[in-house]
Amino acid sequence: MTGEQVLDVIRAAVVTVLEVQPGTVGRATRFVEDLRADSLAIVEIVEIVEEELARRVGPGFRIDDEDLEDLVTVGDALDYALARL
């Protein structure tokens, strides 16, 4: 998958869970500060992204819980996913 495709998966999950406009979600967007995502919303986004990426590239993709704290922006999540795919 290309970076743009993975970004689309993350953006779609954010839009679904937080009901924001897709255009407001870019690489620099911060989950907590900009999108006001609480811990449940973040877990929902993570599970949707995991499921969608697993569906596209095969099972096994998982975001480790201990790494969640480091994923501050959408770009962080994108880089993390690309490094593991």
Add this chain to the structure above:
Amino acid sequence: MRVALDLMGGDDAPSAVVDAALLVADTQPDVEIILVGPVDVAERLLAGRGTPGRLRLAAASEVVGMDEDGARAVRAKKDATVRVVHRLVRDGEADAAVSTGPTGATLAAAVLDLGRTARRPALAVVVPTAAGPVVLLDAGATVEGSVEQLVEHAVLGAAYAAALGLEDPRVGLLNVGHEPGKGDPLRREAFAALSAAPLRFVGNVEGHDVVRGGKADVVVTDGFTGNVLLKGLEAGLQRAGADLPVSAVLLGVDGVCVVGHGAASAVDIAACVGVAARAVQQRLLDRLAAALEGQQPAVAAP
């Protein structure tokens, strides 16, 4: 009617939960309890107590603690009791889930395993008053509020009140004064939006209106304020020696989910099961879905 009951939820679990399950077997003949937790623990507590036919066990090996972040813990513990009760509902093996475990974990499990039907779920608590019951929501599911969320919760609350038998329920917005224009920007915008919504909106109400009743049958507010009010109300009721609200129904998820107070006794937990059973009997989910679609006014249950 099958109710999945979290064996390990609450301050006095698992013994109070087992006592509650046996109490339900004695007093609620339409209900079959599915006790969800470590089977060996349940069997030890049930030993020699004449396990009734309408009680069965379902295995779950993990427990979410009170000090854990609910969402993270629920994600990590796929076999937690609070997850299994909701998965049984999702998979059609139970009609409702009841847990007196940590509210954050119960909320997270309900959202992850049942799915959301509203933007954000709300905890609805029925507050007994001299003027009749008042449905207060959100009592703490979603801390931050928005105008859209308050309107959606008002619609859900009105449908729930109707399911409880309150005809054409009056909806009030919790605020710091009765007059329009009171409150912070969120409340002022919500007032306008609620006035335009297909609801019997009666305007702003104050905290004492929730305690006394009479002004509104449904009081809507954000989860932060609602929880602060509820905790204060509980302390007042406790001081007066009155009964506390022991259950909250989670509205906005795709299943019937009742959250019990962490300090619930066996009698209280059995009452939570009764609340869940009544919600199923009154087809609460259908009523909520219809209300959200705006296809059906809030018609009281017989």
